[in-house]
C-alpha cells in the first residue's frame with residue numbers, strides 16, 4: 001500500500017497565529033474545489049496562491065496536519081479569476097486525481113466551509129455567531145446556542161435474493177447507472193427500521209437478516225452513509241415512480257452500468273460480485 005493510504009491526520013480547531021505560505025488550501029466555490037490540474041503531485045493551491053486570488057475569501061478554517069502538511073480551507077465568491085493551470089472541479093470527479101486520503105480530507109473541508117457559511121448567524125435569535133476554539137463549533141454570544149457541522153445519517157442497502165442483487169435507477173442519480181437503495185434516517189428511527197422502511201417504500205418488498213457492512217462520509221452535502229446487506233423475504237417488486245425509474249435483480253455476470261469507484265455503493269456491488277461470482281464458480 002502507498003503512504004497516501006496510511007496518511008496520519010492530526011485535527012486542530014484553532015487557526016495558528018501564522019499560517020505557512022506553503023500550507024495547502026482546500027478552496028471551494030459553491031461546492032467546487034480549486035485544483036492545480038497540471039500537477040497531480042501538487043494538486044492543491046498553497047496558502048500564498050489562494051491569498052493572492054482577487055475574489056472575496058471567507059470562512060478560513062485550519063483543519064490540521066496530514067502527514068505533517070498544514071491544511072486549511074476557505075470559501076471564495078463566484079466569478080473569481082484563477083491562474084491558467086487551476087480550475088474548480090466537482091469533488092466527486094477527483095477521487096483518482098487526489099488519492100483516497102486527500103479526497104477524504106477534501107470532503108471534510110467541504111463540509112466545514114459549507115457549515116461556516118450556513119451558520120454565520122444564530123438559528124434561534126439571528127445574531128452573528130463566533131467560533132469556539134476547543135472544538136469545531138460556533139456559538140451565539142447572545143443566546144448561547146452552539147452549532148456543529150451538520151451530519152445527516154443515511155442508510156444504504158444491498159438486498160440479495162437467490163444469488164442476485166437488487167439494483168435500481170433513481171430519478172435523482174447523476175448518471176444513467178443502477179445502484180443499491182438508499183435513504184435518510186428519520187427522527188426516532190433505528191438504522192434497521194430505516195432500512196426496512198426505505199426498501200418497502202421504494203420497491204415494495206420485505207427483507208430480513210439485515211447485517212452491517214461499512215460506513216462512509218459522503219460530503220454531498222453532509223451525509224454519513226451506513227451500509228447494510230439484507231436478504232429478500234417476500235413481495236413483488238413494485239417501484240415508487242416518484243423516486244425510482246426502474247429496478248431489478250441482477251446476477252454478478254450480468255450487471256448494468258454501476259456507480260463509479262469511490263462510493264460505498266460501488267464497494268457494496270463489488271463485494272457482491274466477489275462473493276457471488278465465487279459461489280457460482282464453486283457450484284459449477
Ligand SMILES: [Zn+2]
Nearest residue numbers: 122125140143
Ligand atoms: Zn442566538
